[in-house]
Amino acid sequence: MKGADLARAVRTYLDHLSVERGLAANTLTSYRRDLRRYQEYLASVGIGDLAAVSEANVSGFLMRLREGDADHPPLSSTSAARTVVAVRGFHKFAVSDGLAATDPASAVKPPAPAKRLPKALPLSDVEAILEAAGAPDTVLALRDRALLEVLYGTGARISEAVGLDVDDLDVPVSGEDAVGTVLLRGKGGKERIVPVGSYARAAVEAYLVRARTELVAAGKGTPALFLNARGGRLSRQSAWAVLQRAADRAGVTRDVSPHTLRHSFATHLLDGGADVRVVQELLGHASVTTTQVYTLVTVDNLREVFATAHPRARD
Incomplete structure (x- = not known):
């Protein structure tokens, strides 16, 4: 195939996608x-013949996508991957x-998507949410404060927290120096x-x-630690709503979830x-690789502190 055969092959492929595969518009x-x-x-590199395209050309195109040019901004790994999938x-x-x-x-792999870093709140936001959950010191406010303190204080998943029974707690009486423990049931x-x-x-x-x-008296009796207003076990959805209300009252505008x-x-x-x-053990991760994503967050924090605090970090 010579000359304009590359363009003709592309048209044939697009017709195939439209007619035979029925892709959406x-x-x-x-x-x-x-x-x-x-x-x-x-x-731009002098190729108009399909047979002349090499693996190096496809790799070069991927590099151009990531770097950008005069007419196109650099693409994210996700957008570049989508384009390479079309080429493949x-x-x-x-x-x-x-x-x-x-x-x-065939040997040119789409770039791996950028690893999404977990979203952590500044300590000041966490403290504001916890304080807001405990106001105005009603029965439900006391429950809400305890629930959120357990979530943040233990790193529990929301399902683990609402699944707790009273007997899962081993909490020493006030005034003792010993740290209490809680038994969490994970995945x-x-x-x-x-x-x-x-x-x-x-x-x-x-x-x-x-x-x-007072809450348990409203129900039929349950070993659950965190109860709803009817005396039953608090649901995940209700626990989520507890956090959302506290965040709203605290004026924390960023997205907040139990996670x-x-x-x-x-x-x-x-x-x-x-x-x-x-931290891996505390979170209940099977592999330390899962936990190591958090080290990327702390490295970013270190970079930010260095860039703003060191006298020779910037021009």
Whole structure:
């Protein structure tokens, strides 16, 4: 195939996507745009013949996507990956349809998506949310404060927290120096024992002594630690709503979820010097690799502090 055969092959592929595969109009538009950019890149390096495209050309196109040029800004790994998928699909089709003898894109892998870092709250926001949850010192407010203190103080998942029974707590009486513990049941029924600090311990004690007895009287009796107004076990949805209300009252405008408190727990521990394997055990991660994503957050924090505080960090 010579000359304009590359453009003809692209048109044939787009017809195939439209007629035989029945892709939606918006998806087809994306493929057409991605392949047009690919053709423009190949033309810029003197290639208009499908048979002349090499693996190096496809890799060069991927590099151009990531770096950008005079007419296009750099693409994110996700957007570049989508474009490379269109190119790989085109070359695979060209081989299967007899338009080309080899597939130069088969070994060119789309870039891996950027690792999404967990969103942790500053300690000041966490403290404001916890304070807001405890106001105005009603029965439900005492429960809400205890729930959120446990979530942040232990790094528990929301399902683990609402699944707690009273007997899962081993909390020493006020005034003792010993740290309490709680038994959390994680994914796959895996259990772990996590320390309970003084703030969470005090909030739970206040809830047990001054609030839970009143809530449990409204129901039929349950071993659940956190109860709803009818005396039954608090649901995940209700626990989520507890946090949302507290965040609203505290004036915290960023997105906040129960998992945000878990992320904050891990990030604040690492910022304070905790070993990543200790944090792994506390979070109940099967692999330390899962926990290491939090170290990326702390490195970003270090960079930010360095950039703003060191006299020779900037021009």
